[in-house]
Amino acid sequence: MAIVFITGSTDGLGRAAAQSLLEQGHQVVLHARSAERATAISELESHSARVVIGDLKSAAQTRHVADQVNAIGRMDAVIHNAGVYTERSRGPTPEGHATTLAINTLAPYLLTALMKRPDRLVYLSSGLHRGGEGSLSDLDWTRRTWDPAKAYAESKLHMVALAFALARRWPQVLSNAVDPGWARTKMGGAGAPVGVATGQRTQTWLAASDDPAALVSGRYWHDLRQQEPAHEAVDPDFQERLLDRLGELTGVMLPPA
Numbered sequence: 355m356a357i358v359f360i361t362g363s364t365d366g367l368g369r370a371a372a373q374s375l376l377e378q379g380h381q382v383v384l385h386a387r388s389a390e391r392a393t394a395i396s397e398l399e400s401h402s403a404r405v406v407i408g409d410l411k412s413a414a415q416t417r418h419v420a421d422q423v424n425a426i427g428r429m430d431a432v433i434h435n436a437g438v439y440t441e442r443s444r445g446p447t448p449e450g451h452a453t454t455l456a457i458n459t460l461a462p463y464l465l466t467a468l469m470k471r472p473d474r475l476v477y478l479s480s481g482l483h484r485g486g487e488g489s490l491s492d493l494d495w496t497r498r499t500w501d502p503a504k505a506y507a508e509s510k511l512h513m514v515a516l517a518f519a520l521a522r523r524w525p526q527v528l529s530n531a532v533d534p535g536w537a538r539t540k541m542g543g544a545g546a547p548v549g550v551a552t553g554q555r556t557q558t559w560l561a562a563s564d565d566p567a568a569l570v571s572g573r574y575w576h577d578l579r580q581q582e583p584a585h586e587a588v589d590p591d592f593q594e595r596l597l598d599r600l601g602e603l604t605g606v607m608l609p610p611a
């Protein structure tokens with residue numbers, strides 16, 4: 355049985371993934387942005403390992419989340435699930451970054467760099483990542499007019515590029531990205547065609563299954579099948595320049611293999 359950390363597990367696909375893993379007998383480390391939001395998962399908490407608290411908008415709190423998880427121990431798998439969609443303005447966050455970039459890109463990068471290395475990493479992307487090419491010249495939206503949908507698409511392309519970069523750099527870790535489909539959550543809305551049970555399936559399978567098909571790395575998945583992601587995401591040159599920029603923005607470099 356595995357122990358799996360899931361960011362953003364108070365609602366939507368993260369909560370559904372936690373429920374599914376617990377039902378399969380795994381341990382789950384849950385995550386809420388605040389102690390107040392943790393009350394939304396008190397019923398899951400009784401069956402699981404622990405809850406860690408921290409708002410991923412803040413780099414300081416994100417570092418504290420990594421510390422809390424490290425204090426519990428090394429995770430077998432981490433599902434980087436927490437995310438925001440179309441933020442009305444750039445922000446900024448306490449550290450001065452665009453909110454979408456901070457929560458959707460900088461936080462998973464920081465957690466990856468600061469947490470004890472798991473065996474498996476799963477990053478939540480989206481089919482919308484295909485509209486996110488060309489972000490490197492202004493990753494933090496300091497020069498462009500704010501475009502919420504483009505900022506989201508870019509952040510989801512970053513997740514594929516990060517997953518693929520780690521698959522290259524850390525060959526002992528299985529690192530994959532997932533498009534969960536348009537799912538009925540707070541983010542997806544009530545009219546979305548996919549239920550949360552289906553929407554969480556691929557990421558929990560990649561995190562914990564011993565099915566040989568799940569034991570691969572550097573792939574982009576949708577509905578338990580591999581797909582071809584956007585060109586930029588698979589380009590090692592883009593991946594390396596993205597990692598350099600994320601290192602500059604966070605002050606934290608990815609540890610070597």
Ligand SMILES: NC(=O)c1ccc[n+]([C@@H]2O[C@H](COP(=O)([O-])OP(=O)(O)OC[C@H]3O[C@@H](n4cnc5c(N)ncnc54)[C@H](OP(=O)(O)O)[C@@H]3O)[C@@H](O)[C@H]2O)c1
Binds near residue numbers: 437535538539541
């Ligand atoms: N739903 C879709 O159709 C869809 C499609 C493609 C990709 N995705 C991706 O799937 C992932 C999960 O989406 P979802 O639909 O389940 O979204 P959701 O229902 O809005 O849930 C998002 C989760 O992230 C947490 N979160 C957001 N901002 C946070 C912050 N600053 N600090 C800590 N936690 C934070 C939320 O906490 P609170 O409960 O406190 O808000 C919640 O637990 C996201 O990465 C999203 O981009 C979703």
